[in-house]
Amino acid sequence: MSKILAEGTTEVDDPPFWPQNSPDWTPRCSYRAATVCSNGHPQDALRTSRPSGDLGRCGQCGEDILANCQQCGIRIRGIGWGAAVAGEVYTPPEFCDECGAPHPWAGREALVGRLQTLLKKQSATSEELRRISADLDRLRDPGVGEHDQIKIVERVRRTVPGLIRTGTPILQAVLTSEAKRKLGLP
Ligand SMILES: [Zn+2]
Numbered sequence: 001m002s003k004i005l006a007e008g009t010t011e012v013d014d015p016p017f018w019p020q021n022s023p024d025w026t027p028r029c030s031y032r033a034a035t036v037c038s039n040g041h042p043q044d045a046l047r048t049s050r051p052s053g054d055l056g057r058c059g060q061c062g063e064d065i066l067a068n069c070q071q072c073g074i075r076i077r078g079i080g081w082g083a084a085v086a087g088e089v090y091t092p093p094e095f096c097d098e099c100g101a102p103h104p105w106a107g108r109e110a111l112v113g114r115l116q117t118l119l120k121k122q123s124a125t126s127e128e129l130r131r132i133s134a135d136l137d138r139l140r141d142p143g144v145g146e147h148d149q150i151k152i153v154e155r156v157r158r159t160v161p162g163l164i165r166t167g168t169p170i171l172q173a174v175l176t177s178e179a180k181r182k183l184g185l186p
């Protein structure tokens with residue numbers, strides 16, 4: 001992550017900016033690149049090149065402006081080429097279209113929804129899946145206590161360990177830092 005934040009300086013490696021299937025922006029590529037503040041306010045959704053240096057702060061909320069997925073370093077998906085032509089309003093995506101990690105502004109509903117989708121790919125009995133699904137639904141409430149967060153994730157770990165593997169970037173965004181520490185999640 002520090003590598004990505006330090007983009008524009010010379011002493012760090014350059015992570016790829018465009019997804020591998022679109023090595024650079026051309027009119028035929030479906031999406032341009034965007035800069036978005038960490039609260040999700042779009043700044044520029046029509047970029048055709050990698051921005052460099054300090055991108056400044058958001059005029060609406062004062063937060064830092066991001067140009068990359070904080071997980072994999074790929075550009076944030078900007079406006080679709082066709083949508084730009086049609087003059088459609090741009091809404092920043094909640095998840096990275098390259099690695100699937102949530103962007104910092106992803107809402108709780110979207111995050112839990114993603115966990116539910118990942119759960120469907122796990123193998124367990126239908127009764128186990130139903131119970132875990134109900135557990136995950138409880139995480140939709142931002143007020144769910146730390147103790148409950150830990151119990152839910154421990155049950156996930158015992159029942160569908162694969163979900164911890166694929167769902168860690170999502171759980172990181174949903175759980176409190178104290179719950180993450182006690183669970184030993186990065
Ligand atoms: Zn903002």
Ligand SMILES: [Zn+2]
Pocket residue numbers: 069070071072073074096097098099100101
């Ligand atoms: Zn990514």
